[in-house]
Amino acid sequence: MSLLTVNENGLYCKQGDFYIDPWRPVKVALITHGHSDHMRWGMQHYICHHHTIPILRLRLGFDQSVQGVGYGESFEINGVEVSFHPAGHIIGSSQIRLSYKGEVWVFTGDYKIEPDGVSQPFELVPCDHFISECTFGLPVYQFPSSSSIYADINQWWRFNAQQGYNTVLYGYALGKAQNILAHLDLSIGDIYLHGAVANVNEALATIGYSFPGVHLRSDMEKSKIEGAVIIAPPSANGSPWLRKLKPYREAMCSGWMQLRGARRRRSVDKGFPLSDHCDWRQLNDAVIGTGAQKVYLTHGYEDNFSRWISENYALEAFVLKTLYNDGMEEAE
Amino acid sequence: MNFVELFERIDATTKTSEKTEIIYNYLQSAEEEEKLLGIALLMGYKLKRPIKTTDLREWAAQVAGIPLWLLEESYYVVGDLAETLALVLTKDNDSRPFYLRPLVQDIIMLQKQSTEQQREVIESYWSMFSGTSLFLFNKLLTGNFRVGVSRKLVVKALSRYLTTEEPVVEHRIMGKWDPFQESFETLFQEEISQEKHFLPYPFFLAYPVEPNFFEHANIEDWILEPKLDGIRGQIVVRQGEVFVWSRGQDLMTDKFVEFQVLHTTLPDGTVLDGEIIPWKDGYPLDFQLMQTRIGRKQISKHNLEEVPLVMVCYDLLEWNGEDIRGLPLHERRRLLEELLKDDFLSPILKISTVKAFQSWQEAELFRISSREHHAEGLMLKHRDSPYEVGRKRGNWWKWKADPMTVDGVLIYAQSGHGRRANLFTDYTFAVWDEEVLVPFTKAYSGLTDRELTEVDQWIKRNTLEKFGPVRKVKPELVFELAFEGIGLSTRHKSGIALRFPRILRWRRDKIAQEANTKQDLLTLLNTRNESNR
Ligand SMILES: [Zn+2]
Ligand SMILES: [Zn+2]
Numbered sequence: 126m127s128l129l130t131v132n133e134n135g136l137y138c139k140q141g142d143f144y145i146d147p148w149r150p151v152k153v154a155l156i157t158h159g160h161s162d163h164m165r166w167g168m169q170h171y172i173c174h175h176h177t178i179p180i181l182r183l184r185l186g187f188d189q190s191v192q193g194v195g196y197g198e199s200f201e202i203n204g205v206e207v208s209f210h211p212a213g214h215i216i217g218s219s220q221i222r223l224s225y226k227g228e229v230w231v232f233t234g235d236y237k238i239e240p241d242g243v244s245q246p247f248e249l250v251p252c253d254h255f256i257s258e259c260t261f262g263l264p265v266y267q268f269p270s271s272s273s274i275y276a277d278i279n280q281w282w283r284f285n286a287q288q289g290y291n292t293v294l295y296g297y298a299l300g301k302a303q304n305i306l307a308h309l310d311l312s313i314g315d316i317y318l319h320g321a322v323a324n325v326n327e328a329l330a331t332i333g334y335s336f337p338g339v340h341l342r343s344d345m346e347k348s349k350i351e352g353a354v355i356i357a358p359p360s361a362n363g364s365p366w367l368r369k370l371k372p373y374r375e376a377m378c379s380g381w382m383q384l385r386g387a388r389r390r391r392s393v394d395k396g397f398p399l400s401d402h403c404d405w406r407q408l409n410d411a412v413i414g415t416g417a418q419k420v421y422l423t424h425g426y427e428d429n430f431s432r433w434i435s436e437n438y439a440l441e442a443f444v445l446k447t448l449y450n451d452g453m454e455e456a457e
Numbered sequence: 458m459n460f461v462e463l464f465e466r467i468d469a470t471t472k473t474s475e476k477t478e479i480i481y482n483y484l485q486s487a488e489e490e491e492k493l494l495g496i497a498l499l500m501g502y503k504l505k506r507p508i509k510t511t512d513l514r515e516w517a518a519q520v521a522g523i524p525l526w527l528l529e530e531s532y533y534v535v536g537d538l539a540e541t542l543a544l545v546l547t548k549d550n551d552s553r554p555f556y557l558r559p560l561v562q563d564i565i566m567l568q569k570q571s572t573e574q575q576r577e578v579i580e581s582y583w584s585m586f587s588g589t590s591l592f593l594f595n596k597l598l599t600g601n602f603r604v605g606v607s608r609k610l611v612v613k614a615l616s617r618y619l620t621t622e623e624p625v626v627e628h629r630i631m632g633k634w635d636p637f638q639e640s641f642e643t644l645f646q647e648e649i650s651q652e653k654h655f656l657p658y659p660f661f662l663a664y665p666v667e668p669n670f671f672e673h674a675n676i677e678d679w680i681l682e683p684k685l686d687g688i689r690g691q692i693v694v695r696q697g698e699v700f701v702w703s704r705g706q707d708l709m710t711d712k713f714v715e716f717q718v719l720h721t722t723l724p725d726g727t728v729l730d731g732e733i734i735p736w737k738d739g740y741p742l743d744f745q746l747m748q749t750r751i752g753r754k755q756i757s758k759h760n761l762e763e764v765p766l767v768m769v770c771y772d773l774l775e776w777n778g779e780d781i782r783g784l785p786l787h788e789r790r791r792l793l794e795e796l797l798k799d800d801f802l803s804p805i806l807k808i809s810t811v812k813a814f815q816s817w818q819e820a821e822l823f824r825i826s827s828r829e830h831h832a833e834g835l836m837l838k839h840r841d842s843p844y845e846v847g848r849k850r851g852n853w854w855k856w857k858a859d860p861m862t863v864d865g866v867l868i869y870a871q872s873g874h875g876r877r878a879n880l881f882t883d884y885t886f887a888v889w890d891e892e893v894l895v896p897f898t899k900a901y902s903g904l905t906d907r908e909l910t911e912v913d914q915w916i917k918r919n920t921l922e923k924f925g926p927v928r929k930v931k932p933e934l935v936f937e938l939a940f941e942g943i944g945l946s947t948r949h950k951s952g953i954a955l956r957f958p959r960i961l962r963w964r965r966d967k968i969a970q971e972a973n974t975k976q977d978l979l980t981l982l983n984t985r986n987e988s989n990r
Contacts, residue, residue, distance in 0.1 A: 264523050265531045265544035363906065383544065386536055387879060390906070395469050429530050436524065 128205070128223055128230050129256065131445060136232065136256075138223060141205035143172075145221055145232055148448045155207070157234025158218035159184065159299055162449050174209050176217030179328040180299060196245065212236035213247030214401050215300030216329060222250050231415065232256040235424070237400065238407040239271055241304045243334075247411075255417035256445060260402040261380055262422065262430030268380060268404040274397050275308040281376065281395060283313050286352030291373035295359045295393070298322045300401050301378055302356050303329070306336040309354060317341040317350065319357035319366070345369075362391065380404070413438065424449040458486045460495050460557045461589050467604055476606050480614035491557040493644070497636035498597075499604055499611050506600035507567035508575055510538060513599070516576055520583060521545040533926070534879060536872070539595035546583050552590040562637075564598055608707070619645055624656050627708055657691040657702040658728060658774050658782065659846045666837060666854035671817050680786060680840050681812045681820060683832035684855055685769055686744050686941075687734030692768060694720050694727045695778075701733075712751050715766055715805050726778025727796070730844075731770035731809065741831045743944055744956065770797065771809040771836075774844055782844035789844070820856075827858045833941065834858040860939040861981065864964060864972045866894055867934040870916045871927050881916045881928065882909055884960075886938060888951070890975040897951035897978065900938055903960030912963070935967040936960050943982050953978050 129138055135147030135154075143153040150167035157163050157173075159180030164173075166185055173181060175193035182189070194200065196219070199208040209219035214235040223230045231252040240246040261268075268274075282292045296302050298321040306326075309316060316338040318326065323340035341355060347369050355370060359377065367373065374394045381387040382396025403411060412420055412434060422431045423445040431442035458466075463483045467476050480499070487495060494502075518528040528545060535541040560582070567575050582594050596602040612630070616623040629645055689704035690713075699719045701710045710717065713733060735742035735750070746764045750756065773793040774782050781789060790811075797808050812835070814820040824835050834857035842852035865886030872881050883901055887894035904912065915934065922929040942956030953975070 263531050263534060264521060264527060265535055265541060267544070267547055270549070381879075384535055384879070385540060390880065390909075392471070392906075394471065426530075426534075429527060433524075433527055 128225055128228060128254070129232065131447060136447065138202075138205060140225055141202040141207070141223070143202055146234065146449070153202070155221055156181070157212065157221060157232070158215055160215070160235065160297075163234060174217040174219045176329075176332055177219075178217075179331050180217065180325070183324060183328040196248075210248045210250050211245035213238065213240060213244055216244050216303065216334065218244060218300075220248075220250055222252065228253055230254040230256070231417075233258055233411075235260070235402055236411070237403050238411060241271065241307070241401070243303050243307045244300075249411070249414045251416050253417055254419045254421070255412065255415045256421040256423065257408065257412060258402065258424035258449070259408055259422045259427055259430040260425040261383075261400065261404050262408055262426040262433075264405050266380060266383055266404045267406055268383065268398050268400055271399060274399045278305065278308070278376075278378070278397055278399075279310040279313065281374075282309070282354050285374050286314050289352065289372065291350060291352065291370045292354045293361075293367065293370060293373050293375040294354060294356050294378055294397075295362055295375065296356065296378040296399070297401075298325045298358045301399070302326075302358075303334070303336055304399065304401065305356060305378060306338060309337065311337060313352075313354070315339070315350070315353040317353055317355045319355065319361055321358045321361075322356050341369075343369075359391075362393065412440070419443070421445040423447045458483045459488070459555060460491065460498075461552075461555045461593060463487070463495065464593060464604060465589055467606060471605075473610060477610050477613050477617075480606065480611060481617050484614060484618040489641075493639060493641055494557055494561060494636040496611060496615070497634075498602060499606055500608050500630070502636060503602075504561065504564055504597060504600055505568065506598070507564060507570075508579070508598065510599060512572065512576070513538070513542065513579070516580065517542045517546055517583075520580060539599050539601065540592060542595045543588075543592040546591060548587045550587065552587045553585040555586070555590045555593070560594065561597065615645075621645065622656075624702075624708075628655055654695040655693065655698070655700045655708075657693055657700070658730075658780075658844070660689065660691070660704050660730070661845045661853060662704075662848040663836065663838075663853035663855045664848060664850050666856045667850075670837075670854065674817075674837075676814060676817055676820070678840055680790070680838045681814060682771060682809045682836045682838070683812065683823075683827060683830055684834040684836045684857065685732040685734055685741070685809070685831070686833045687732040687741075687747070687769070690731065690733045690768065691774070692716055692719060692723075692727075692729045692731075693775075694723045695725060697725065703733075709751075712756070713766055714756060715761070716768070719805075723796070724777060726775055728773070728775035729768065729770045729793075729806070730772035730774055731768045733766055733768050735764045736767040736807075737765055743942065765805075767805050767807050769807045769809045772844060785841040785843065786838055787840045824856055824858055828861070828942070832858070860941060860961075861943065862937055862939050862961060863888065863978065863981075864935050864937050864967060865897065866932045866969045866972045867912075867930060867936060868894055868896060868932050869927055869929055870912075880909060881913045884936075886936065887932070888973050888975050888978060889970075890951070894932055894969075895951045895975055897953050897975070898938065898940075898955045898958045900936075900958045900960050904963065908963055932969050935964040935969060935972050937962050937964050943978065945982065951975055951978070953982065 128140060129136055134144060134149040134151050136145040143155060144151045145155045146157055146163040147154050148165055152169045154168035155172045156177060159177050164181060171181060171189060171191045172194060175195060178191055178193050181191055194209050196209055196211050199206050206224040208222045210222055212218040212220045212234050214237055218234060220231055220233045220236060229252040231250050235258050236247055238247045285292045294305055296305055302322040318338040318340050326336050338356060350370060376395035376397055377391050377393045378397045378399040380398055380400030380402055383398040388396035418440060420434055420440055420442045422442060424447060427444045431444050434440055434442035466479045470476060484492060514528055515525060518525045531545060532538055532541040563578060567578060586594055612623050612626050616626045691702045693700040697720050699717050700708060701713045701716050703709045735747040742764060750760050750764045770793060773789050776792050794808060797806055812823060820835060827834050834855060837854040837856055839852045865888055867884050868887045869885035870881040871883040885896050885899050887896045916928055916930050919931040920928045921931060938958050939961040940955040940958045944954050945952060946954035
């Protein structure tokens, strides 16, 4: 009998009678991080990392029953030992480790190994059973180093500013936006934020995070916005909100931008493959590094990646069908 | 700027003005020996693929240390082989310099080499390059290098760089030339500012008519002609030579061979303006047939018999060597009729029909049914108008027919290639034939990004069967499709072919049973054809 299984509500631990990142309302939900495909509405009780709490309150309301835990602190639920460990994906993101009768399971949630300078860096947790996302589990996804991408972003912003253009960077309001903000070269120009990004930053400020940028409000004078960078969620692409920023060039910041087709479909000027997920190499490193004998793949190219794992390494690999991968390009 | 940078910068903008500027900068700063080759590649100079792509896939998989099946799966996701290879072979180290000319020469040389030699050359390039250089090498190697600039844009940039008028540049680069045999000097410098007897006049173009036009316009002041669906062109006959120019100011004489004899029947110093269309047995043929003919490198005798071209002339711009564009239209028209009067022997020049209507209401009736008359609306030209330059309001208007529409049911979907990899964007639609749905057209464009994503997710949840990249889906979603023409076809299961089909909107308000029937389409087709008899 496996410690973790998937049922119609989500990833379930029968022994402990709790769920991890469930997609239907349940009693007890352990939450890896604040993205909407992992943290859903309607749970009676949420358990998440301390730094996920302001996000949860922002997105699900203040009347939720939430318990915060720190990285590495372990506690018991019905005899199952539970602990949260940094996943390096976004602020507060956690892998969840379960231990019962000497058997250790780890569910990664979303993660990346390369540090982003904002979220607590990924920690490799040894285990017997490793459940890993594989959003970018194909060898075409080998991202350039993030330091070179930050340099490219700043260079492009400077180039646009010199030509009198504003620069619009699209990235998820939670995670990608802070990742970008932390690496912008403030000497180039002003930074403005779409409301969705400003709200997240405001929530994160309550626990001591601070990011540059001014909330771009509708009554702001257009003439003042020149050679600036504007951070906005992907949903703002093509919306009338942008009119005020003319003339501008726009770029999408996402691992999907690794493919030319994905960028063209977005009809943006440029794509930066800046990702908050592991690329192909990082996924391979993580799977090998944990020492797990059984690996479960979900959230991505699970069929191909599990076949690769079992053929290439002496490991048992399985596909775990979850709902985290609904709408591939939108979910992060 | 080298070729890699040129490609990256063109690739990073959608604005044509910026693209022209980038090409101009490239011309200014690129190495002299690679410039002409770079320009040739931008204009579609193609290398013969020297190598089997199955070999490339195997070698790349080995170099990348992945099994072939994983490379194939990756290719399926990416949708472009050269890009897939570049991505799996990518390295962190920087690329070595990209010298276009020796590289292209090496690729041409591969044709004569053994497989072992080929592999050695290719793998050494793979180990030298990363990023865009690696991608471009693979693109050139697989013979499908493409970049988002039109020939016209390149001509514009060349014209600016050489300080030479665009039509002259166009004339210089017409036909086939080998970038390894020519140079900028041989191609452009010789006797450059000599006589320009081959030049057309700038075209006069019409705007769509404005609603308030009809409030003041007196129909008697206007010459109304059916708007034909062909290629707008000018035929220039001067100094015993014939030049055919299309509206994009492309010199098309080579493609429209039937006009090459006109210097024997038309006097020197004649310039005609009109619509070039395929025409047989008294009626226009499907426009698509001409497109296919133009696309061919070699035009066979068979093509000429199957798709003969005519020009339906509607204006005379030069008469006896005299520029008469300033004369009022009705006088130019009289001279045109005079000129073509004796030409009844030659079937390749026709004169456009002038429709006489009593009122705008009557004209409107014609416009609505214009497709039955092989037209796509009406042209309205003031009878006293001069022939102006460029697109102008006031004297000429186009009054287009509305597109035809049909409601079809989505039955198959396929993921897009390249730019739409990963997403189901190519749809096949069906109409009802009794109880059965028969596929009748494919259509791509027309949905917003948001709708595309939504339909894509619906397709993933409602797949009934998969055949390769194609998904058969539950016949539930209804889309309104617009099209410009309809004809019989043996290539389609339904026996019907549409012209310019496109998605107008998603009819969320309709269920599959409410879609159109095959009979509806046949009725549409027949009403159109009856008018021919
Ligand atoms: Zn996720
Ligand atoms: Zn996430």
